Amino acid sequence: MADPMRIRIAEKDGLVNVRILMSHEMETGQRKDSSGALVPAHFIRNVVATYQGRTVLSAQWGTAVAKNPFLEFSFKGGKKGEKVIVTWEDNKGDKRTDEATIS
Amino acid sequence: MNRSRRSAVRAGGVLALLMAAGIRPSLAQGQQWNQAAFAGKTLKDALAALGAPAAAASGSILIKAPEIAENGAVVPVAIESKLPNTQSITLLVEKNPQPLAASFDIPAGTEPSVSTRVKMAESSDVYALVKADGKFFVARKEVKITIGGCGG
Numbered sequence: 001m002a003d004p005m006r007i008r009i010a011e012k013d014g015l016v017n018v019r020i021l022m023s024h025e026m027e028t029g030q031r032k033d034s035s036g037a038l039v040p041a042h043f044i045r046n047v048v049a050t051y052q053g054r055t056v057l058s059a060q061w062g063t064a065v066a067k068n069p070f071l072e073f074s075f076k077g078g079k080k081g082e083k084v085i086v087t088w089e090d091n092k093g094d095k096r097t098d099e100a101t102i103s
Numbered sequence: 104m105n106r107s108r109r110s111a112v113r114a115g116g117v118l119a120l121l122m123a124a125g126i127r128p129s130l131a132q133g134q135q136w137n138q139a140a141f142a143g144k145t146l147k148d149a150l151a152a153l154g155a156p157a158a159a160a161s162g163s164i165l166i167k168a169p170e171i172a173e174n175g176a177v178v179p180v181a182i183e184s185k186l187p188n189t190q191s192i193t194l195l196v197e198k199n200p201q202p203l204a205a206s207f208d209i210p211a212g213t214e215p216s217v218s219t220r221v222k223m224a225e226s227s228d229v230y231a232l233v234k235a236d237g238k239f240f241v242a243r244k245e246v247k248i249t250i251g252g253c254g255g
């Protein structure tokens with residue numbers, strides 16, 4: 001199981017700013033290990049963020065997203081004290097869901 | 104079921120139509136991933152697979168990225184669209200082995216602005232492709248990569 005995401009969410013003047021740091025190798029599939037064998041690609045392909053059941057961002061990623069991915073975006077209409085739920089899924093089917101409260 | 108999903112993914116055009124029609128499965132049903140676009144080895148191939156072979160250049164798309172990045176493994180890139188009704192923002196790095204890096208769907212109520220960090224194999228133009236009001240627009244910015252630890 002992957003490590004939890006670090007999610008910071010702050011509301012100001014009706015705009016909710018979401019910053020997410022995920023823990024993932026984001027292996028490109030082009031790197032060779034010390035024995036010269038190709039390291040298979042292992043990367044997050046899909047990210048979805050929801051607020052009260054409404055999708056506020058969805059993303060498709062390739063191998064070029066940097067290791068331990070960072071993502072920042074903002075949406076309107078979120079209230080302090082409510083939660084945003086973030087889920088990622090990688091190319092091996094591993095998933096991770098975390099949530100954070102809007103402050 | 105799995106097979107039908109695979110063929111749907113392969114038929115990128117059909118997928119684009121479905122997404123345009125707002126038919127997007129939730130995470131529980133399995134996420135869509137545009138295999139053909141991510142596998143494209145040239146900018147042209149990736150843009151064609153995204154359904155945007157002839158996007159118009161636009162000055163209303165802002166790309167914030169360093170002019171010179173010392174470390175190609177972590178290049179911060181922020182893209183902001185000032186085009187009305189922005190539906191998606193896609194980030195491509197022309198000289199990467201597979202140019203398509205990331206694509207973001209922007210639902211109504213979400214700001215047309217995203218920030219992330221990408222890997223760059225070498226100095227290259229970074230492209231921001233924006234779908235707004237059903238049409239594709241593009242902007243680019245050059246980012247130089249300093250290879251090795253003695254740059255500066």
